[in-house]
Amino acid sequence: MGGGGSDGDGYSDWAVLPCPPRLADVSLALVGKVGSGKSATANCILGDDAFESKDSYRAVTETCQKRSREFHDGCATRTVNVIDTPGLFDMDSTAEDVQKEIAKCMDMAKDGFDAMLMVFSAQSRFSCEDEKAIESIKLLFGNEVLDHMILVFTHGDVVGGESRWKKKLTDSAPAYLQDMVDLFADRVVLFDNNTSDMQQREYQLKNLFRAVDFVISRNHGRPFCNQMFTQIKVIQC
């Protein structure tokens, strides 16, 4: 029988064990162009293959879906809700239908979402479509969504790691992207969704959650729950 004031019933010792504090749930919504790596990133955050993510000529994710994971870091426990959405500029659906489906992420995050992850592929050229993807999300959710937005670049493996990617951004990003990166400063992260290196996975998750915590504190803990998104204005491809 252990010490700590046990009265011999075998349970009282539990009472003196420190219980890690439970932090408020965090809800993240992933949006972006079709095939940019939203579902792969969502899986990386969740640590499993909950969402279908694959190489394909056509859009893979057709509906909004939510999955959750509990994180324990020794000091605290928190539940992270991850909402995956269909990609913008899918050829098989109208822009309006896709945007209506994306807007459903508001229903899934019942108290709104804390951060919106705007996903791009770091390996491809930043095109008019990428610019339109951001503008569509602004039109759909309103400009306030920018206060909750984090830019996530996938394919970190293909661009040869963080420092090469940062140099590529500085040297060759078109003006629109440069402006976004300057505006988002501490909220731009690189993800290699293919890595099996656990340290790398942990490092990029830490980076992401640093950005998420920054966004949460910047918004004084208030999630994004703007209802104006119902007025759908469509940007065509």
Ligand SMILES: Nc1nc2c(ncn2[C@@H]2O[C@H](COP(=O)(O)OP(=O)(O)OP(=O)(O)O)[C@@H](O)[C@H]2O)c(=O)[nH]1
């Ligand atoms: N090498 C590499 N491939 C990646 C990375 N992230 C995603 N991919 C690949 O990119 C392809 C598309 O990924 P998805 O996660 O399905 O992309 P999505 O944005 O969810 O696609 P839709 O649901 O169709 O809009 C898949 O073949 C992924 O394996 C990455 O960081 N590195």
Ligand SMILES: [Mg+2]
């Ligand atoms: Mg997908």
